[in-house]
Amino acid sequence: MDGFPAIAQALFLVAGISALVAAVVGYQDRPKVDPYSFEALERIHEQEELRNLEVEEPEEYDGVMCNCCHTVYSPRFPTCPECAKRRKC
Secondary structure, eight states: OTTHHHHHHHHHHHHHHHHHHHHHHHHHHSOOOOTTSHHHHHHHHHHHHHHHOOOOOGGGSSOEEOTTTOOEEOTTOSBOTTTOOBOOO
């Protein structure tokens, strides 16, 4: 029983070192993104443009035309009543 605390301390030390190594490796593997790069700025600008787009709602139209059979139907329906194809918008 005298050797048990020494073994426990050794295992605790090994577990601590492995956790530290895993944290350092995980920190180094993350992608490095420069917040001031032109690519990041362009990506943020595109996201803002998409967010600010004004999209006309389907309720403003008299009807929706099916791309397959060219039937005009109510925009309340998700599929064409004639050919049962789903709208792409």
